[in-house]
Amino acid sequence: MTEDIASRRAARGRLGWRINAVGLIGLAVVVFWAFVAIFGPMLAPYPVSEIVDFDYFGGMSAQFWLGTDYLGRDMLTRILYGARYTVGISLAAVMLACFIGVTMGMVAATVGGWFDAVLSRAIDALGCVPNLLLSLVIVAAVGSSIPVLILTLAAIYSCGAFRFARALAVNVNTADYVKVARARGERLPYLIREEIFPNIIGPVMADFGLRFVFIVLLLSGLSFLGLGVQPPNADWGGLVRENISGLALGAPAVLMPSIAIASLTISVNMLIDNLPTRIRDRSE
Amino acid sequence: MKNLVEVMNLHVGAVTDSGRKVEIIRGISFSIAPDEIVALIGESGSGKTTTALTLMGYTRDGCAITGGHVFVDGYEVSAQTEHERANLRGKLVSYVPQSAAAAFNPSQTILTQVIEIAQIHKLGSRDEARRKAIELFRALALPNPETIGDRYPHQVSGGQLQRLAAAMALIGEPKVVIFDEPTTALDVTTQIEVLRAFKKVMQGKRIAGVYVSHDLAVVAQIADRILVLRNGEVQEAGDTRQILHAPAHPYTKTLIAAYEPVRHDRAAADSADAPVLEARNLSAGYGAPGQDGLPVMLAVNDVSFTLKRGSNLGVIGESGCGKSTLARVIAGLLPPARGEVLFNGKALPGLASKRSKEELRHVQIVFQLADTALNPARSVSDILGRPLTFYHGTRGAARNRRIDELMDMVRLPRALKNRLPGELSGGQKQRVNFARALAADPSVVLCDEITSALDTVVAAAVTELLQELQRELGLSYIFISHDLNTVRAICDEVVVMYGGRKVEQLLPGQLDGGARHPYSQLLISSVPQLDPGWLDNLKQNAKIVEQFAHE
Numbered sequence: 051m052t053e054d055i056a057s058r059r060a061a062r063g064r065l066g067w068r069i070n071a072v073g074l075i076g077l078a079v080v081v082f083w084a085f086v087a088i089f090g091p092m093l094a095p096y097p098v099s100e101i102v103d104f105d106y107f108g109g110m111s112a113q114f115w116l117g118t119d120y121l122g123r124d125m126l127t128r129i130l131y132g133a134r135y136t137v138g139i140s141l142a143a144v145m146l147a148c149f150i151g152v153t154m155g156m157v158a159a160t161v162g163g164w165f166d167a168v169l170s171r172a173i174d175a176l177g178c179v180p181n182l183l184l185s186l187v188i189v190a191a192v193g194s195s196i197p198v199l200i201l202t203l204a205a206i207y208s209c210g211a212f213r214f215a216r217a218l219a220v221n222v223n224t225a226d227y228v229k230v231a232r233a234r235g236e237r238l239p240y241l242i243r244e245e246i247f248p249n250i251i252g253p254v255m256a257d258f259g260l261r262f263v264f265i266v267l268l269l270s271g272l273s274f275l276g277l278g279v280q281p282p283n284a285d286w287g288g289l290v291r292e293n294i295s296g297l298a299l300g301a302p303a304v305l306m307p308s309i310a311i312a313s314l315t316i317s318v319n320m321l322i323d324n325l326p327t328r329i330r331d332r333s334e
Numbered sequence: 335m336k337n338l339v340e341v342m343n344l345h346v347g348a349v350t351d352s353g354r355k356v357e358i359i360r361g362i363s364f365s366i367a368p369d370e371i372v373a374l375i376g377e378s379g380s381g382k383t384t385t386a387l388t389l390m391g392y393t394r395d396g397c398a399i400t401g402g403h404v405f406v407d408g409y410e411v412s413a414q415t416e417h418e419r420a421n422l423r424g425k426l427v428s429y430v431p432q433s434a435a436a437a438f439n440p441s442q443t444i445l446t447q448v449i450e451i452a453q454i455h456k457l458g459s460r461d462e463a464r465r466k467a468i469e470l471f472r473a474l475a476l477p478n479p480e481t482i483g484d485r486y487p488h489q490v491s492g493g494q495l496q497r498l499a500a501a502m503a504l505i506g507e508p509k510v511v512i513f514d515e516p517t518t519a520l521d522v523t524t525q526i527e528v529l530r531a532f533k534k535v536m537q538g539k540r541i542a543g544v545y546v547s548h549d550l551a552v553v554a555q556i557a558d559r560i561l562v563l564r565n566g567e568v569q570e571a572g573d574t575r576q577i578l579h580a581p582a583h584p585y586t587k588t589l590i591a592a593y594e595p596v597r598h599d600r601a602a603a604d605s606a607d608a609p610v611l612e613a614r615n616l617s618a619g620y621g622a623p624g625q626d627g628l629p630v631m632l633a634v635n636d637v638s639f640t641l642k643r644g645s646n647l648g649v650i651g652e653s654g655c656g657k658s659t660l661a662r663v664i665a666g667l668l669p670p671a672r673g674e675v676l677f678n679g680k681a682l683p684g685l686a687s688k689r690s691k692e693e694l695r696h697v698q699i700v701f702q703l704a705d706t707a708l709n710p711a712r713s714v715s716d717i718l719g720r721p722l723t724f725y726h727g728t729r730g731a732a733r734n735r736r737i738d739e740l741m742d743m744v745r746l747p748r749a750l751k752n753r754l755p756g757e758l759s760g761g762q763k764q765r766v767n768f769a770r771a772l773a774a775d776p777s778v779v780l781c782d783e784i785t786s787a788l789d790t791v792v793a794a795a796v797t798e799l800l801q802e803l804q805r806e807l808g809l810s811y812i813f814i815s816h817d818l819n820t821v822r823a824i825c826d827e828v829v830v831m832y833g834g835r836k837v838e839q840l841l842p843g844q845l846d847g848g849a850r851h852p853y854s855q856l857l858i859s860s861v862p863q864l865d866p867g868w869l870d871n872l873k874q875n876a877k878i879v880e881q882f883a884h885e
Contacts, residue, residue, distance in 0.1 A: 226707040233665040233686050234721060234774070235694040244720075248711030 073324025079317035083310075087137040090130035098131045099123060099282045107293070107301035117302035119293050125303050128289055129310055135285035137314070139199055140269055144262040146204035151211025152254055156242040158212070159219035170216065177209035181268055189277045199278065203265050214257050218250040225249075252325075259322030263315045270311050286311050338407055338509055338542050339366035339389060345401035346384055346393060346566075358384050358397060359566040366510065369540040373557035373574075375547055375589075377789035378760070381566040386512045386544045388412065390427045391419040407509055424451040424506040432515040434499035438487035445483025448502045455506055463505065470501040473538065474531040493524035497531050504535065511536070513545045517552060521652040522816065522860040523882065529555055529869060548789060550593055551862035554578055555869040562586050574866050592794035593864060594819050608679060609640040610810050611664070611697070611778050615673035618663045619834075628671050633659035635834035636673070641778065644804070646811040648825030648842075650818065650857065656834040657814045661780045664812070665699040677778075695725045698771035702783035704763035708755035714741075714766055715751045721773040736773070743806075744769040744799060761792035765799070772803070780812045785820055797823060818845060818861045830854045832882065852878045 069077065086093075095115075096102050101122045108118035116125035154173075158166040188202045219242075222228065228245050236245075270287030272278040279285040284292060289307035296304045346359035359381045366372050374382040387393060388404050391411035404412040407426055411419055423429075428451070431437040438447060445467060452463035464483070471479035474497040487495060496516055503511050513532070517525040533556050536543055547553050553560060553574075560577040562569040562585065570583035581587045616637045619629035633656040641647045649657045662668040664675050669684030676682065677696060683689050701707040708717055718737045722728040728736055741748050744765040755763055764784060771779050781800070785793035797820055803809060815821050821828055822842050830838045830851065838851040849855045856878050862868060 226701040226703060227709040229667055230699065230701065230707060230770070233667055233694070233699050234724060235686055235689065235691060236724070237687075244712070245709055249709065251711075 067326045069326050070324050072320050073326075076317040076320030076322075076324065079313055080321055083133060083137060083314050083317075086130055087133045090133050094124075094127040094130045096124040096127045098127055107296040107299050107303055110302055116306045119289070119303040120296060125289075125306055128284065129286070129306055132284055132286045132289055132307065133310070135196075135279045135283065136266060136269065136287070136311070139196060139203070139279075139285070140262055140265045142200045143203035143265050143269075144207065144258060146200065147207035147261060147265070148211045148254070148258050150204065151208035151213075152215040152247075152250075153242070154208075155212045155215030155217075156219045156246050156250075157238065159216045159223050160238060160241050160246065162223075166216075170213075173209050173212050177213070181206050181264075182271055185268060185272060186275070186277060189272060194277050194280055196279070199269065199272070203268060206268075207261050207265055211257065211261060215250065215254060218253055219246050222246050222249045255325065256322045259318050263318050266311065266315055266318075336367070337365040338368045338370075339364075339544075340405040341365065341385075341388070341402070342405075343402040344385065344388060344399070344404060344412075346381070346388065346397055347400040348397040350396075357400070357566065359388075361402070362563070362566070362568055363402075364561055364568070364571060366542050366544065368509065368542055369537075370559065371536060371543040371545055371557045373545040373547060373553040373560045374563055375550060375553055375560055376563035376569075377548060377791060379565075380563040382546045382548075382563050383514055384566075385563065386514060386546045387429075389510060389512060389544060390423050390429065391416075392423075421455075424503075424508065425455050425457075426508055427510045427512065428503035428506060428508040429512045430496075430500050430503045430514065430516050433519055434495040434516075435487065435492060435519075437499055438495065440487050443484055443486055444490070444498055448483060448498065448505055451502065451506045457506060467501060467505060470504055470535075471498075473535050474498075474501055475527065475534075476501075476531075491524070493520055493528050496520060496528050500532060500535070504539070504541070507539075508541065510542045510544065513543060513547075515547050518547070518549070522862075523652065523856060523879065525552070525862070526860050526869070526872070526874075527879075532556060533869070549862070550578070550589065550790070551864050551868075554864055554866045555862060562589065578864055578866065588791055590864070592791045594823070608643075609676075610643040610678060611641040611812070612676040612679075613637060613639050613660075613664065613673065614676065616660070616663055616670050616675065617672040618659060618668055618670045623671065632671075633834050634663060634670075637829075637831070637834075637836045638673075639829055639836070639839070641810050641812060642826075643777070644808050644810055645826040646804070646813055646824050648821035648828040649812065649814045649831060650816060650821055650828060651831035652816060652857070655831040657831050658782055659834075660831070661699060661782045661812070661814055664780055665697060666694070667699075691725055695774045696777040697780065698774050698776040698778070699780040700768055700771045700782065700784050703787055704760065704767040705755075705787075707767050708763060710755055713752050713754055714746075714758070717755075717766060718769055718773050721770060725774050740769045740773055743772060743803065760788055761796065764788060764792075764796055768796075768800075772807070776809065778810045778812065780814070782814045783816070786815065786817060793820070800824065818858060821845075830857065853882045856882055 102124050103114060103118040103122040106118060106120050106122045108114055110117050114124050116129065119125055119128060154169065158169050185202050185206055189198060192198050223246065228241065231241055231245050269278055269285065273285050273287030274291045276291060279288050286307040290304060293301065293303040342363050344359055344362045345357060347355055347357050349355055362385055364372065374385055376382045384397065388399060389406055391414055393399060399412050402412065403410055409422060411422065445464065448467045449460065449463035452458065457463065467483060468479050471482055476482055476494055476497055482490065490498065517528050520528060529552065545553060545557050557574050559572065560574050561571045562583065564585055569585045570577065570581065577586060578590065581590055616634055617628055617632060618634045619632040621630035624630055637660060639647060649660060651657050659668065663670050666684065666686030666689055674681045677693060682693055686694060715737050718740050719733050722733050722736050737751065738748055741751065746762060746765050750758065750762065758766065785796055788796060800811065801824065804811065811824065813821060813824055822845055825842055828840045828842060828845065829836050830840065830853065832853045838849060838854045840849060840854065845858055849858055856874060859872065859874060
């Protein structure tokens with residue numbers, strides 16, 4: 051009997067944490083970029099803004115693995131440093147966005163009534179302004195700095211997180227166990243923290259990943275338009291902008307940061323689409 | 335071959351998600367003569383539906399017939415190709431599902447769906463099929479047989495839809511019909527009409543049937559023979575009367591014994607005692623308040639009752655009668671529009687959030703479905719521990735000790751402490767559900783249909799437990815149910831509700847013949863008895879049925 055249960059739980063455990071090949075590849079690439087974001091500057095072969103080559107838009111060579119940029123700076127170094135901005139700003143923004151959005155969404159769903167109605171309509175109104183346009187206006191008005199970028203991106207993407215979390219929480223909120231907790235006299239913080247959040251965490255995690263991808267793309271877009279991270283520093287979007295004139299030459303200086311952006315966003319998508327069942331669907 | 339259906343040494347296996355092979359059906363054999371109805375009875379997970387479905391050569395996803403033979407009218411369906419089987423389904427064997435509401439396509443008229451089988455098998459023109467369908471509607475005692483087919487599924491009642499599903503199954507003139515718990519989701523007063531219609535049509539057309547059910551009393555009315563299944567094996571097979579009156583197998587005996595829970599004697603409630611809970615002219619409902627200050631959709635209308643300390647009050651009625659809303663009002667989940675709830679003579683605030691912890695602690699609610707009443711993300715000890723910490727501030731070792739005590743009280747092994755609800759059986763979940771209410775150390779427990787979703791034997795055990803705990807802890811229960819047998823066993827007084835109103839208050843002894851109100855009489859007389867002749871001998875006043883039954 052006990053043995054049977056033990057083996058069943060072991061089987062469940064194996065099943066629950068198993069991740070398929072596609073998810074594993076995604077995970078590997080994400081871990082790689084996370085590693086680069088943390089330790090990149092230590093690995094960089096050259097100082098970040100030093101002109102190391104007389105040639106500009108140099109091709110790949112043993113000396114400059116990813117070629118050189120429009121001023122003759124080492125591209126590998128630039129990308130290693132840029133990862134910190136792209137991944138760091140996006141991660142900070144997405145965490146902030148999801149924290150604000152999910153918390154407000156759960157509160158709106160749990161409280162309900164006019165509070166929910168007013169908050170939902172207000173956020174719908176904010177959400178219907180195109181993301182890029184809104185962020186351009188805010189950043190142009192306030193001026194670009196890293197905290198401003200993080201806050202702007204977070205504010206814009208918390209609308210979607212709010213709507214997503216609210217829709218999930220409304221369903222959970224009608225479950226009998228939430229009614230029992232209410233009848234017990236539990237207050238709002240307990241209800242959202244213990245009764246609702248654990249039961250929407252799976253989809254919220256998937257949404258977190260997706261939102262991260264959107265933020266990476268929007269940040270890169272802003273930098274590409276010149277409103278993101280300011281020179282001499284550059285995130286990946288900024289690197290593409292700096293070296294855009296090399297496109298005609300087929301220079302790795304413009305291709306490599308684009309590939310970096312693509313590999314990060316695609317692998318995050320691959321990972322969240324194939325999360326282990328344990329995380330993706332905790333109710334099963 | 336003499337028999338219409340011959341099942342020989344049937345084995346059905348499945349592969350679980352973790353890749354383990356399990357055997358669901360372990361060597362079942364039975365036969366069905368033409369025009370005979372055989373019932374498959376057993377608790378959930380006993381393999382009754384799986385067995386019935388093999389007559390169509392069908393198994394659910396992930397399952398497969400791994401051994402044995404199934405012959406229907408000379409065809410070995412277990413050895414046929416999917417194409418050959420599809421050709422027989424609807425023509426030779428057909429199926430009536432448990433929930434007709436889920437089986438009909440809501441966007442097509444009923445007639446289109448009923449005659450679909452005739453069209454698929456090219457059994458004549460559309461007009462012929464239509465004529466045949468109307469004939470069937472008439473035979474199944476459906477109102478307006480000529481035009482009911484032009485309606486959409488949501489425009490007819492649940493009982494009618496179930497009969498329409500039977501018409502759909504019968505249109506291809508099959509030789510065997512599989513009924514999969516077709517009346518389980520219906521109210522008792524509706525169930526009678528549906529059962530009568532099924533019985534009449536099956537006898538009239540001399541069709542063989544397999545009737546899958548967990549309700550012995552229902553099966554007794556319609557089946558010629560009964561197969562008692564458990565864990566994929568036949569426990570006992572026999573004539574209906576023999577199974578009911580002279581069961582041979584111990585499991586069958588338990589099943590029949592569980593049908594009528596035993597009433598335990600306990601010290602009678604002291605009538606001089608002040609009532610522990612009292613409801614005064616409660617009205618409540620849903621939607622915006624109208625001109626009279628009452629909600630648009632009034633679910634509870636002017637209901638009063640008193641509950642004495644240590645005694646039990648039953649609330650019976652059919653779905654939609656307002657009995658669950660009444661429980662919600664008492665628990666403070668829905669504020670009453672009028673009237674008040676008094677605890678120990680003191681009025682309770684309408685909303686739980688306005689009540690003090692002490693007031694909340696004394697009145698606990700237990701919901702029907704333990705599946706949804708337990709947070710799937712929290713372990714048993716978390717679930718039981720929360721009310722301890724919340725109401726009593728118990729923490730650490732004291733909390734663990736109390737959790738162990740609670741688990742002992744409801745007869746749960748302590749080893750289950752760290753399991754999640756998904757890893758427990760139905761009966762275990764309901765025990766956790768109940769233990770959580772006990773953790774608050776309450777005076778009154780509102781039990782909202784807590785045994786309805788359980789198998790008979792498990793439900794009887796839970797009922798027994800409730801009575802035992804009452805003796806030990808001096809609890810009072812408000813027992814909301816549609817199951818008269820359980821109510822009779824547990825309650826000291828019974829309130830009958832209809833359309834949001836309390837129509838009558840009875841003593842349990844009066845449930846047999848003592849009811850005055852016509853609705854109470856109808857409701858009580860509609861509960862099937864363990865007597866094969868009950869349905870045929872049942873006489874109900876057609877006018878009253880028309881007035882009150884949810885048709």
